[in-house]
Structures are given as C-alpha cells and as structure tokens.
Amino acid sequence: MLLLAILSWSVLLKARLVPEQPEEKSDNGGIPLSAVEYGAALACIFAGCWEYMKGCKDLRSAIPFFRGTNVHFIIMSVLQKIEQQSKDGKVWWSFEYFPPRTAQGLQNLLDRIERMRALGPEFIDITWNAGGRTSELTSEMVKTCQSLIGIETCMHLTCTNMPKEKVDIALREAKQHGCRNVLALRGDPPAGKEEWEAVEGGFVHGIDLVKHIRKNYGDYFDIAIAGFPQHMLLPKEELEQEMNWLKEKIDAGCNFIFTQMFYDVEIFIKWVHCVREHGITIPIVPGIAPIQTWNGFMRATSLAKTIIPQSFLDVLEPVKNDDEQVRKLGTKLVAEMCRRILAEPLGIRGLHFYTMNLEKGTKMLLEELNLVPRVETIKPLPWRQSLTPSRRSETIRPIFWANRTKSYLSRTENWDEYPNGRFGDSRSPAYGELDGYGVWIKQTKEDALKLWGEPKTFTDIASLFSRFCTRDLAALPWSDQKPSSETTVISKQLAQMNELGFLTINSQPAVNGARSDDKIFGWGPANGYIYQKAYLEFFVSPSLLDLLIPHIERDSNITYYVINKQGDLRTNTHSDGPNAVTWGVFPGKEIIQPTIVEALSFMAWKDEAYELGVQWANMYDADSPSRKLISDLMENSLLVNVVHNDFHDTEAIFKPFLKAGAEFLAKSKPIVNGH
Numbered sequence: 001m002l003l004l005a006i007l008s009w010s011v012l013l014k015a016r017l018v019p020e021q022p023e024e025k026s027d028n029g030g031i032p033l034s035a036v037e038y039g040a041a042l043a044c045i046f047a048g049c050w051e052y053m054k055g056c057k058d059l060r061s062a063i064p065f066f067r068g069t070n071v072h073f074i075i076m077s078v079l080q081k082i083e084q085q086s087k088d089g090k091v092w093w094s095f096e097y098f099p100p101r102t103a104q105g106l107q108n109l110l111d112r113i114e115r116m117r118a119l120g121p122e123f124i125d126i127t128w129n130a131g132g133r134t135s136e137l138t139s140e141m142v143k144t145c146q147s148l149i150g151i152e153t154c155m156h157l158t159c160t161n162m163p164k165e166k167v168d169i170a171l172r173e174a175k176q177h178g179c180r181n182v183l184a185l186r187g188d189p190p191a192g193k194e195e196w197e198a199v200e201g202g203f204v205h206g207i208d209l210v211k212h213i214r215k216n217y218g219d220y221f222d223i224a225i226a227g228f229p230q231h232m233l234l235p236k237e238e239l240e241q242e243m244n245w246l247k248e249k250i251d252a253g254c255n256f257i258f259t260q261m262f263y264d265v266e267i268f269i270k271w272v273h274c275v276r277e278h279g280i281t282i283p284i285v286p287g288i289a290p291i292q293t294w295n296g297f298m299r300a301t302s303l304a305k306t307i308i309p310q311s312f313l314d315v316l317e318p319v320k321n322d323d324e325q326v327r328k329l330g331t332k333l334v335a336e337m338c339r340r341i342l343a344e345p346l347g348i349r350g351l352h353f354y355t356m357n358l359e360k361g362t363k364m365l366l367e368e369l370n371l372v373p374r375v376e377t378i379k380p381l382p383w384r385q386s387l388t389p390s391r392r393s394e395t396i397r398p399i400f401w402a403n404r405t406k407s408y409l410s411r412t413e414n415w416d417e418y419p420n421g422r423f424g425d426s427r428s429p430a431y432g433e434l435d436g437y438g439v440w441i442k443q444t445k446e447d448a449l450k451l452w453g454e455p456k457t458f459t460d461i462a463s464l465f466s467r468f469c470t471r472d473l474a475a476l477p478w479s480d481q482k483p484s485s486e487t488t489v490i491s492k493q494l495a496q497m498n499e500l501g502f503l504t505i506n507s508q509p510a511v512n513g514a515r516s517d518d519k520i521f522g523w524g525p526a527n528g529y530i531y532q533k534a535y536l537e538f539f540v541s542p543s544l545l546d547l548l549i550p551h552i553e554r555d556s557n558i559t560y561y562v563i564n565k566q567g568d569l570r571t572n573t574h575s576d577g578p579n580a581v582t583w584g585v586f587p588g589k590e591i592i593q594p595t596i597v598e599a600l601s602f603m604a605w606k607d608e609a610y611e612l613g614v615q616w617a618n619m620y621d622a623d624s625p626s627r628k629l630i631s632d633l634m635e636n637s638l639l640v641n642v643v644h645n646d647f648h649d650t651e652a653i654f655k656p657f658l659k660a661g662a663e664f665l666a667k668s669k670p671i672v673n674g675h
C-alpha cells in the first residue's frame with residue numbers, strides 16, 4: 001500500500017517539479033516541458049535554494065544542497081524506501097504495537113521495539129486507545145520511536161472522546177517529532193460502552209478526521225484508513241454502501257488502506273477485487289496476525305468477529321493444549337496465507353504484522369516466509385539516526401558518543417545546524433556545559449553493585465573492563481549495553497590491553513572494504529563497500545602513557561589526542577579538522593563519511609567521560625576503598641584516543657600497546673615482588 005502511495009507521491013512531485021527530487025526529473029527526461037513549465041520549475045528550484053540558504057549560517061554549509069545526492073540518499077523516507085523495494089521486486093513488512101498499561105511494560109516494549117528493528121520492518125505503527133488512559137502514551141511512544149529508536153512511525157488517531165482541540169494537539173505533536181503517517185479512524189467505543197457516540201465538538205466518522213487533517217495539515221501527513229475484508233459477507237446493498245463510503249474517504253485524500261486481521265484468504269482476495277472495481281486504486285496492506293497461543297487466537301478472533309476457516313481449526317484444535325505446537329502449526333498456516341496473497345495478481349508487496357507486542361510469533365512467521373531484512377533498512381548509517389525533523393539530514397557524528405546515543409542527542413538537541421556529511425561542515429556548534437544535560441550512569445546503585453561489585457585494586461578494575469570486552473559483563477559506566485558485534489572481532493586484543501592497564505571505553509576495528517550487506521560491518525545501500533580506521537579510546541596512568549607515546553610516534557600512521565581532566569590537550573595531528581574514521585562507497589553516490597574523530601568534540605566528550613567515572617565512584621560509601629580507588633583513577637588518569645590511519649593493517653594499532661605494556665610490567669615486577 002505504501003508502495004503505491006510512494007509512486008503517486010513521486011508522480012505528484014514530478015508533476016509539480018518540487019526541487020527536493022532533482023534526480024527524479026532526470027529520470028523523467030522523456031516528458032517534454034513547455035517554456036512556461038520550465039520557467040516555473042526553475043523558479044521553484046531557485047525559491048527552494050533561496051529558502052535553504054537563508055536558513056544556513058554560511059554559504060559553505062549550503063553547498064550540499066547543490067550537490068545534494070549525499071544527504072538525499074541517507075534520508076530516504078519510508079515511501080521512497082518502499083518504492084525502491086518495489087523497483088527491486090522485494091517484499092516489505094511493518095509491525096503494529098499498542099501502548100502498554102504500566103511504566104515497566106512501556107520500558108520493556110520500547111526495548112522490544114528496538115530489538116525487533118533488527119527484523120527489518122520498514123516502519124511501525126502505534127495504536128490509539130479509544131479515549132482511554134493510554135491515549136497520551138501513543139504520542140509519547142511515537143516521539144521515542146521517531147527520535148531515539150530512529151524508526152519511521154505511523155500514529156493511529158481516533159475520534160472517540162476526542163474534541164477537535166485534542167485531535168490537533170496529537171497531530172501537532174506528531175508533526176513536531178517528525179512523524180509523517182497517520183492512520184485516521186473513527187475508533188472503537190470507549191471501554192464499557194457498546195455503542196459509539198460522538199463527543200461535543202468532535203467528529204462523527206473516520207472521513208471527518210481525514211478531511212480535517214487534509215484541510216489543516218495539507219500534504220504533510222500520509223493518511224492511512226481501515227479496511228474490512230469481511231464486509232464481503234454483508235448483504236449486497238450494504239456492501240455497496242460500505243464501498244461508496246470507502247471511496248468517499250479515498251477521495252477526501254487518503255493514501256493507503258490497512259486491513260483488519262483476517263484468516264480467510266478467499267474473502268480477502270474477493271474484497272480486494274471489489275475495492276478495485278469501485279475505482280479505488282491506493283495501496284492495500286493486509287493485516288496479518290501471527291497465531292501465538294490457542295487462547296489468544298480465540299480471544300482475538302472472537303473480539304473482532306473474525307471468520308476462522310475450517311482448515312485452520314482442523315489443524316489447531318487437536319493441539320490446543322500445547323502452545324508450542326499451536327504457534328508452530330499456526331505459523332505455517334498464516335505463512336501459507338501470506339504466500340498466497342503475495343502470489344495473487346493483486347499488486348500487494350507489503351504485509352502488516354499485528355505483533356500484539358510479542359516478538360516470537362512475528363519472528364517465526366518472517367523466518368517461515370524466508371523474509372530476511374535488508375541491512376539498508378536496519379542500518380542506513382552505522383549509528384542510529386534520529387528522525388525528528390531537524391535531525392533527519394544529520395549524516396555525521398563524532399565517534400565518542402558511539403555507546404551513548406541518548407546523551408549525544410540531548411547534548412546537541414538545540415543545535416540549529418547538524419554536520420551534514422562534509423569534512424568542512426562538521427565543525428561542531430558548542431556542546432554547551434555539561435550541567436543541565438543530565439549525563440547519568442543508567443544503572444541504579446543496586447544494579448551497579450551487582451554488576452561491578454566493590455573493586456579494591458587497580459587489577460579489579462582492569463578485570464571489569466577486560467570482562468566487558470569479552471562480553472562477560474553486560475555494561476560499564478561508559479556503555480549501557482554489551483559491546484557491538486564488531487567489537488567481538490578485536491575482543492581478545494582489547495581484553496589484553498585492559499589487563500596491561502589501558503582501560504578501554506570505545507573502539508572499532510579496521511575494515512578494508514567489507515560489503516555493505518556484511519552482517520557485522522555492513523550499513524547503507526546495497527552493493528556498497530565499507531571502510532574503517534582502527535580506533536581506540538581509553539583511560540591510562542601518566543607513567544604508562546609515557547611508555548606508550550614513543551612507540552606510537554614510531555608509527556607515522558597513528559594520530560592521537562591525549563587530554564586530562566582539566567582539559568589540557570596534547571596531539572600529534574597537524575590540523576584540528578575532523579578525521580573520517582568510517583566511510584562507505586556506494587554505486588552512483590558520493591562517498592559517505594558518517595563517523596569522525598576531531599578535537600573540539602573530544603574536548604566536549606572528555607567532561608562526560610570523566611563525569612561518568614566520578615558518578616561511578618560516588619555510588620560507593622564516602623570512605624570506602626572503592627570510592628577512593630575510582631575517584632583517584634578519574635583524578636589522575638588521562639583520556640586518550642588513537643586512530644591508526646592505515647586501514648589495511650588490522651593489527652598495527654595494537655602493537656605499541658603490547659610493547660609499552662610489556663615494558664611497564666617488566667618495570668613494575670620487582671615492586672610487586674617486594675624488591
């Protein structure tokens with residue numbers, strides 16, 4: 001459904017010659033333009049450029065607009081992505097979630113949505129509770145999914161118990177957070193009521209909401225509406241009436257139809273034909289509900305009065321007491337239904353999964369259907385993009401916050417300009433003072449004690465860092481989650497470094513042309529190649545650093561920055577400009593360089609890095625050995641980052657550390673032995 005919407009949108013764009021789509025026009029080279037159309041197009045482009053440049057601080061930062069392709073490809077919208085997949089003849093899918101009732105449930109669900117992102121949904125949608133207490137949660141979830149999880153989100157919005165003002169608050173907030181898709185519905189009756197009633201100053205039917213959105217928000221939102229395949233079971237006149245109402249909604253400006261869940265594929269196919277016969281051409285996305293348990297299946301089908309084909313009952317009823325069997329056989333039945341839908345000449349390439357906030361059923365179904373996510377969908381860039389309006393075009397970030405996305409987003413949220421992929425433009429605006437940004441260790445005191453115990457010696461600390469690198473420890477104060485999969489490639493070397501006294505808090509291995517669909521290193525469009533320079537960041541004592549620097553300086557491929565808590569910076573680089581440490585080469589595109597190391601950002605990050613250590617120390621009692629040990633460590637250690645600029649040599653970055661570490665051990669041995 002989204003696919004056809006994309007097509008119509010792009011046709012509209014072409015017809016209007018909107019300047020954001022320069023390459024679309026060149027594809028369209030066969031359509032002759034009159035002089036007037038040409039003039040209008042140029043005027044349009046000129047106006048667009050002028051508006052853009054007015055918003056730019058200087059001309060240099062406006063340049064990408066003219067070169068364009070770099071930014072354009074990274075911020076492909078859902079619609080553009082789906083169009084691309086359709087061009088490639090690929091099937092796509094999306095997931096529906098509902099707001100949970102408790103705060104803990106919400107946190108769990110957000111974690112799950114983040115995890116399920118790896119299953120490759122093109123977008124997700126969040127239901128709207130019919131005027132109940134979780135309505136506001138929908139807006140909150142839309143915001144989190146767009147900005148933090150970085151996944152394109154569609155917001156359901158209903159008329160139940162919603163005066164116009166409330167509708168507008170929800171729409172305004174959605175827009176503010178970059179959400180561009182709304183599923184406009186009349187809504188179910190509120191809990192406890194049988195009949196649906198309009199509220200004073202509210203809407204009566206779904207169509208009223210559609211008209212309101214179009215009138216007040218123009219083309220900003222893509223609007224989806226509900227479709228009901230079981231209308232095919234209505235008497236002929238009633239079916240005709242429903243089709244006419246559906247057509248009216250489409251004429252009022254809808255872009256897609258999501259259907260109610262169904263299990264009788266014959267009814268669905270007949271309904272699609274009937275819809276098409278009524279002149280409705282917008283995309284239809286079938287709602288697919290995985291079968292998770294017998295009770296859940298019976299409850300959902302009876303609530304929605306869904307017809308269950310006898311063939312489903314024949315298979316599932318005999319095993320109804322065995323949930324595992326129900327899920328296994330149910331997955332096969334639903335997968336067969338999906339295959340049939342995709343095989344029929346209905347033009348349907350997208351499937352919308354009702355996840356019921358569960359992971360397993362959807363995952364099993366995707367596996368059964370052999371639907372493998374594209375790396376490009378999951379990882380358009382190596383780091384998680386934020387889809388709020390101001391950040392959509394952000395294509396470059398310093399490496400320092402790689403494990404602390406939330407903090408980076410909050411520290412930079414008031415920037416009026418984000419670095420946009422060019423070396424010259426990555427000069428960072430001020431990161432501001434640390435105060436007020438709420439830089440906190442995620443763990444509570446209790447969690448911290450469980451995780452990190454009560455270290456009493458430097459060796460205890462080094463062992464924690466080392467265990468983190470081998471994924472034996474779930475988190476460190478500088479990283480809320482286990483190391484990324486690429487770290488496993490160098491985990492042994494990192495563990496060794498930590499044991500030698502270099503306390504690593506961030507790293508990446510060198511990569512020399514991994515394919516962009518590589519499971520570990522891949523990101524960005526298909527058929528590209530990924531490159532990385534080896535990077536290490538660590539705390540170290542001044543004496544160990546003194547041994548390290550001469551070894552580092554013997555390798556002319558290494559650049560480094562050293563900083564202390566007070567902010568004294570030392571480096572062997574000859575420019576304070578950025579050093580791109582990750583870049584990708586893709587067919588027909590400019591080179592994308594999304595991760596950099598640079599002095600200015602490192603200095604801002606330094607405050608946060610030391611602050612996290614101080615907070616860790618403060619979790620222990622004031623006069624405890626652990627507090628003293630960690631406080632001293634933060635007071636005296638230096639923070640260092642090292643880049644090995646020869647990305648062909650994956651091991652070279654570690655050599656100076658091994659040598660310096662060995663020297664240090666040799667020197668300190670007599671002391672350890674008491675001589």
Ligand SMILES: Cc1cc2nc3c(=O)[nH]c(=O)nc-3n(C[C@H](O)[C@H](O)[C@H](O)COP(=O)(O)OP(=O)(O)OC[C@H]3O[C@@H](n4cnc5c(N)ncnc54)[C@H](O)[C@@H]3O)c2cc1C
Pocket residue numbers: 126127128129130156157158160183184185186187188204205206207225226227228242245248258259260261287
């Ligand atoms: C994909 C999907 C997602 C859903 N998500 C939610 C959700 O998040 N929250 C929620 O509360 N509910 C949700 N629902 C349920 C939905 O709100 C109800 O099924 C509702 O009764 C129908 O919504 P509608 O927008 O189609 O209503 P409408 O289009 O208003 O239709 C409702 C009734 O009015 C009649 N009608 C339609 N147009 C006219 C007209 N112009 N004049 C006179 N009569 C008319 C129709 O026959 C129909 O019986 C969802 C349903 C689907 C299929």
